[in-house]
Amino acid sequence: MVSRKPVDESLIADRRGVFFILNAFLWAFGAMLMAARISGHGWTPAAMGLFVLFLLLQAQIVYGFTIAVTGWWMLRRGGDPFRINQTLPADFVPSDLPVTAVIIPIFNEDVGRVFQGVRVMYESLAATGFGSSFDFYILSDSSDLSVWIEEEKAWFELCKQVDGFGHIFYRKRKVTLHHKSGNVADFCRRWGAKYPYLIVLDADSIMRGNLFVRLVALMEKNPIIGMIQTYSRPVLGQSLFQRVNQFASFAYGPLFSAGANFWQLDNASFYGHNAIIRVQPFMKFCAMPELPPSGRLGTRILSHDTVEAALIRRAGYEVWCDYDLEGSYEEGPPHLLASLKRDRRWCHGNMQHFWFLFCRGLTLPSRINILVGIMAYLGSPLWLLFLLFSPVMFIGGQVHARSAPLFICAMVLLFVPKLLAAERLVSNPGMLSLRHARWKFFASTVAEAIYSMLLAPILMLFYTRFVWSSFFGSGVGWGRQKRADSVGPAWSDCFMAHWAHTLLALVAGVLVGWFVPPMLPWFMMVLAGPLVSIPFTRFSASNGLGLAALRKGLFVIPEELQPPSELRAVQEPFGAFAGETLLKPDGYGEDYGLVQTILDPRTNALHISLLRERPKVSLETHERLVALCNLLLYDGPGALPLREKRMLLWDADAMIALHHRLWSSPLSDYHQWWREAFLEYLKRAPLQSA
Amino acid sequence: MIEASPVIESETAWAEARARVEVYLQALHLTNRAQQSRILSLVLDRAAARHAADTAASPVTLAMEELYNLSESWFSGLLDSQDRPEARGIVSLLAVDAAEKWPSAFLTEEVPSSLQRSVQKCDLRGAPELQLSRMVPEPFSTPLPESTLKQLARGFAPLTARLFAFVLSAASLFSSKPPR
Numbered sequence: 001m002v003s004r005k006p007v008d009e010s011l012i013a014d015r016r017g018v019f020f021i022l023n024a025f026l027w028a029f030g031a032m033l034m035a036a037r038i039s040g041h042g043w044t045p046a047a048m049g050l051f052v053l054f055l056l057l058q059a060q061i062v063y064g065f066t067i068a069v070t071g072w073w074m075l076r077r078g079g080d081p082f083r084i085n086q087t088l089p090a091d092f093v094p095s096d097l098p099v100t101a102v103i104i105p106i107f108n109e110d111v112g113r114v115f116q117g118v119r120v121m122y123e124s125l126a127a128t129g130f131g132s133s134f135d136f137y138i139l140s141d142s143s144d145l146s147v148w149i150e151e152e153k154a155w156f157e158l159c160k161q162v163d164g165f166g167h168i169f170y171r172k173r174k175v176t177l178h179h180k181s182g183n184v185a186d187f188c189r190r191w192g193a194k195y196p197y198l199i200v201l202d203a204d205s206i207m208r209g210n211l212f213v214r215l216v217a218l219m220e221k222n223p224i225i226g227m228i229q230t231y232s233r234p235v236l237g238q239s240l241f242q243r244v245n246q247f248a249s250f251a252y253g254p255l256f257s258a259g260a261n262f263w264q265l266d267n268a269s270f271y272g273h274n275a276i277i278r279v280q281p282f283m284k285f286c287a288m289p290e291l292p293p294s295g296r297l298g299t300r301i302l303s304h305d306t307v308e309a310a311l312i313r314r315a316g317y318e319v320w321c322d323y324d325l326e327g328s329y330e331e332g333p334p335h336l337l338a339s340l341k342r343d344r345r346w347c348h349g350n351m352q353h354f355w356f357l358f359c360r361g362l363t364l365p366s367r368i369n370i371l372v373g374i375m376a377y378l379g380s381p382l383w384l385l386f387l388l389f390s391p392v393m394f395i396g397g398q399v400h401a402r403s404a405p406l407f408i409c410a411m412v413l414l415f416v417p418k419l420l421a422a423e424r425l426v427s428n429p430g431m432l433s434l435r436h437a438r439w440k441f442f443a444s445t446v447a448e449a450i451y452s453m454l455l456a457p458i459l460m461l462f463y464t465r466f467v468w469s470s471f472f473g474s475g476v477g478w479g480r481q482k483r484a485d486s487v488g489p490a491w492s493d494c495f496m497a498h499w500a501h502t503l504l505a506l507v508a509g510v511l512v513g514w515f516v517p518p519m520l521p522w523f524m525m526v527l528a529g530p531l532v533s534i535p536f537t538r539f540s541a542s543n544g545l546g547l548a549a550l551r552k553g554l555f556v557i558p559e560e561l562q563p564p565s566e567l568r569a570v571q572e573p574f575g576a577f578a579g580e581t582l583l584k585p586d587g588y589g590e591d592y593g594l595v596q597t598i599l600d601p602r603t604n605a606l607h608i609s610l611l612r613e614r615p616k617v618s619l620e621t622h623e624r625l626v627a628l629c630n631l632l633l634y635d636g637p638g639a640l641p642l643r644e645k646r647m648l649l650w651d652a653d654a655m656i657a658l659h660h661r662l663w664s665s666p667l668s669d670y671h672q673w674w675r676e677a678f679l680e681y682l683k684r685a686p687l688q689s690a
Numbered sequence: 691m692i693e694a695s696p697v698i699e700s701e702t703a704w705a706e707a708r709a710r711v712e713v714y715l716q717a718l719h720l721t722n723r724a725q726q727s728r729i730l731s732l733v734l735d736r737a738a739a740r741h742a743a744d745t746a747a748s749p750v751t752l753a754m755e756e757l758y759n760l761s762e763s764w765f766s767g768l769l770d771s772q773d774r775p776e777a778r779g780i781v782s783l784l785a786v787d788a789a790e791k792w793p794s795a796f797l798t799e800e801v802p803s804s805l806q807r808s809v810q811k812c813d814l815r816g817a818p819e820l821q822l823s824r825m826v827p828e829p830f831s832t833p834l835p836e837s838t839l840k841q842l843a844r845g846f847a848p849l850t851a852r853l854f855a856f857v858l859s860a861a862s863l864f865s866s867k868p869p870r
Contacts, residue, residue: 137817155816160785166813185825193823287827360831601717605780610816613773652774663714664754666706682713 005266006222006318007082012265016365019066019263026062026413031055033406046389053386060379061413063372068252068417071259075424080261084228084320085214087221094217097133100276101195102212105139105183108147109203112574114138115154117206120569122162124209134199134212136168137191139183141176145642145649146585146593148172149603156606157575170610174650180272181288181304188283195279202273205232208327208566215276218322226281226317227309230328231257232274235559235567239488240549241335241540244451247444247555251421257323266318267365269373272305274328278317282308285315291355296471303349306373307356310366329559329567334485335541336455337497340462347377347466380463387526391516407522418449436561440553447554454529454536461501461530488541491534498533505530584684588677591637594645597655599681604659611652625654633661636673700749707753708734714757718780719789720796729797733757764797768809782809 034054038047074080102121106114118136125131138155142148155170162168173186184200192198197219199212207230215228231253234246260268286308291299301307309319333339350373357367357374422445425431426438489497505527513520529536539545549555559567585592596603617625628648631639640648648654667675711733715726737752744752758776765779766772782788786808788795795805 135818156781156785165785166815166818169815169817171817188825189823190820191818192825193821194818283823283825285828287825289827289830291830355830355832358832358834360833601714601780602784605777606784608774608777609781609814652777656774656777660754660758663710664751664758666703666748666750682709 005224006084006087006320007265011082015265016263019070022070023059023062023066026066027055027059030058030062030406030409030413033409034058037403037406050386050389053382053389056382057379057386060375061410064256065413065417067259067262068255068420069259070262071255071257072417072420072424074258074262075254075428079324080258082265083261083322083324084218084222084225085322085324088214088217092214092217094130094213094220097130097213097216097220098196099133099135099194100212100216101135101137101187101191101198101279102201103137103139103184103187103198104201104203104205105141105180106151106203107141107180108144109142111147111150111154113570114151114203115158116572116574117204117570118168119158119162119574120566121201121207121209121212122164122168123569124566125212126162126209128209128213130209130213132167133216134167135195136164137187138168138170139187140170140172141179141183142172143176144590144593145645146590148649149593149597149607152606152610153603154574161575172610178288178300179302181301181308185287188279192279192283197276198279198282199276200273202330204331205274206235206329206566206570207274208564211325211327214325215322219276219278222318224316224318225320226278226312226315227270227275227319229268229270229275229309229319229321230325231321231323232271232328232330233557233559234332235329235557236331236571237334238543238546239334239485239541240546240555241339242332243546243549243555244448244540245332246557248448248452250557251425251441251445251448252417254323255417255421255424257321261321261323264321264365264369266320267313267363267369268309268319268321269369270305270309270319272303274330278312281312281315281317285317286311291352296473297348297352297354301349301352303346303353303373306350306353306370310356310359310362310370313363313366314361327564327566335488336458336537337489337493337541338485340497343377343459343463344466344469347463348470350374350377351467351470377463377467380460381467383460384464387523391512391519391523415449418445421445431558436556437553440556444554444556451540453525454532457526457529458498458501458533458536461504485541486543488543489537491538494534494537498530498537501530501533505533590642591645594637594649595677597649598658598662599677601659601663604655607649608652608655611650611655614652617651625651629654629658629661632658633670633674636671638673703749704734707737707749710750711753711757714754718783718796721789722793725794725796728794729757732797733760736760760797764801768801768806770810778814779809781814782812785809785812785814 031051031054034051038051041047104114104118115138118138122131122134122136125134138151140148140151142151151170151172155168159165159168171187171190173183176182178185187198197216199207199215201207211230215230218228219225233253234242234249237243237246288301288304288307291297291301293299313319333342353370353374356362356370362370422442425441425445431441509520509523509527509531512523550560588595597607598604625648628640628644632645632648637645648658662670662674662678667678708730711730712726715721715729720726720729733753733756736756737749740752740756741747741749761779762776765775769775769779769782771778783796786805788805788809791808792802792805795802
């Protein structure tokens with residue numbers, strides 16, 4: 001690997017030195033205040049335990065504070081001079097680009113949204129003049145048979161509409177080993193050798209065409225770089241939950257990204273999507289190893305991204321976060337309960353990363369990135385312990401005036417980043433050009449701070465449970481990710497999710513009020529969230545409240561004031577397959593995909609033509625498939641479990657045979673279910689003539 | 691109970707066969723009336739000829755079999771391939787909008803050369819040719835001795851439980867101490 005480094009080693013060392021000395025100073029200062037507070041009370045075993053917890057938690061808060069402050073300072077100076085984006089002139093237009101793969105791993109997603117997103121990005125790329133330099137791959141692991149069939153139809157329709165045959169590909173994986181990382185690895189093994197770079201997207205990602213081009217140009221310019229992560233902003237939120245999150249990301253994201261870049265530089269993290277990867281080293285060094293066996297944590301890694309960044313960095317390739325490039329977007333979960341479902345998986349994955357703290361050869365910054373990821377979840381049980389523990393120290397005693405400096409210190413660490421973000425919003429010329437009243441930005445920041453104060457203890461309780469179940473509970477599955485929900489969770493769901501939190505907060509409030517009354521006002525800041533958690537989750541999921549806030553100008557982001565054409569286009573519905581669907585999904589349930597594939601000649605033909613050639617099956621398998629076909633036709637789909645329906649759908653000969661048999665026989669030959677389906681199909685067939 | 695006469699039964703069966711072929715063509719977007727009539731007549735004539743030799747066979751079965759046979763051989767010629775020609779042929783026709791651009795071409799003896807060129811140019815593969823390569827994980831390695839690693843595993847897994855236990859026992863110790 002021969003390349004000039006974008007940034008000198010000495011500068012990197014200086015930056016990291018400054019950053020961690022600042023961290024250490026603030027951490028030591030907080031520790032000193034806490035020690036002074038405890039000294040006034042006495043160094044009992046309980047006090048020592050509390051002190052240890054404080055040291056751990058203080059490190060986490062100080063790290064976040066330092067990142068925000070250095071980020072604010074960098075942005076205040078007009079941006080970090082050592083950004084990877086600076087290695088090319090802003091108006092650079094490449095004369096030529098190598099063909100790059102854009103991969104979109106999907107799993108039971110909203111098919112219309114996925115393919116509309118691909119259409120928007122494909123057309124945006126075409127407008128740059130570099131469309132032919134990118135091949136799109138939709139890599140499906142969908143387990144829902146109907147979703148699978150809809151994906152095939154959508155792929156065909158999209159290719160037809162944008163003339164994308166030969167540039168937009170669809171691959172369905174038969175054996176969905178190792179979830180998303182296995183899906184990406186499968187792509188690499190099959191087609192990775194064709195491409196120098198791959199851009200990995202999530203199902204809800206949107207990237208503008210010029211950003212694709214820029215990323216490839218940056219990789220071409222800097223052969224030492226293994227990955228460039230873009231900063232993807234959540235957009236298109238409707239519920240209050242989504243809109244607050246996307247506002248927070250807009251307000252604080254630049255600070256934290258710029259601050260992280262200040263010390264990480266060539267050793268940034270990778271979030272698994274909206275990023276470009278150099279394929280050859282990725283394939284050579286980033287295959288996920290099996291973890292040592294450790295009970296319920298499992299041996300297969302669920303969250304692969306941070307580890308992949310650490311492994312490619314270990315091999316000598318740099319990992320950068322290009323946080324200042326515009327045009328990288330994603331959508332967030334619609335409400336808290338949907339978000340927690342994803343967090344559950346991330347938490348388990350991050351706990352598995354524990355092993356990589358001790359992995360041979362990783363750089364120190366990679367280990368710090370991994371540790372920060374672990375602490376994002378492990379911090380919650382520590383916080384809970386700290387909160388449970390601290391009032392116990394004061395039972396029968398009094399809350400000292402010495403607590404005030406400590407309290408002020410904590411408030412500074414927690415709220416100064418928010419104030420800095422607010423300052424940036426109301427004074428940045430870029431923001432002013434949006435013609436949005438400054439006070440509305442400021443009011444949104446204040447409202448977001450209150451919202452976060454309510455949300456943080458609720459998340460703490462959930463994350464504590466997640467950490468617990470990672471070690472002692474049942475395994476974590478790879479469920480469908482909810483990305484849109486116009487109704488929101490039912491009150492009963494909110495109650496079931498939060499009743500224990502409400503009860504816990506009530507009991508804690510009564511106990512603290514009874515035994516340590518002076519601490520109650522302080523504790524109410526923590527208890528308020530869990531106390532109102534049921535209505536909080538329900539109301540924050542409301543699209544009505546989200547849109548009402550938008551009308552009032554609250555939680556507004558630039559993409560709502562001046563939406564890019566790509567974000568407008570992605571909200572338009574995706575066209576149906578070849579004009580119409582002959583069968584309606586109602587009444588067919590999970591068999592909708594199967595019935596369409598067997599009945600509809602177009603769907604059947606498309607499905608068969610997309611199935612890969614298969615070596616001749618054994619006589620035993622052939623007989624089994626024939627038996628399954630007979631069972632399906634004579635006893636109806638209800639007679640077959642999902643696994644056997646899937647087996648039939650994977651077999652082209654079986655699907656041809658089923659289609660021919662059904663169309664070639666009098667209706668009375670088969671099960672009532674098929675007769676009714678066929679009659680409906682005949683009834684709905686278009687009778688127009690040209 | 692009045693039983694239907696064989697003649698009426700037969701007419702009903704042929705009407706069903708005709709309707710089945712018609713709907714099949716419509717499902718392929720082949721809705722041109724003249725084309726439909728030509729294909730219906732071709733298919734039903736061939737089916738009727740077979741039925742004369744095998745009166746027990748259902749007209750629906752015979753008609754659809756004839757349609758499949760005719761289309762399979764026509765698609766084989768169009769695609770110049772024997773690999774699942776019917777499925778690939780249908781998809782190709784849909785991809786090039788053959789029903790609109792060549793409304794009378796389906797099942798004709800002389801395939802328009804423009805249609806043939808258009809279909810053969812169309813790359814309908816779901817994925818390009820494989821270019822297989824290896825992506826093999828390196829075994830997880832650590833500078834720590836294996837025994838230390840196992841100890842760490844045992845220690846980290848119940849970390850939360852131990853912390854809870856520690857805090858609760860410390861709290862109980864403290865609660866027995868008189869407040870200052």
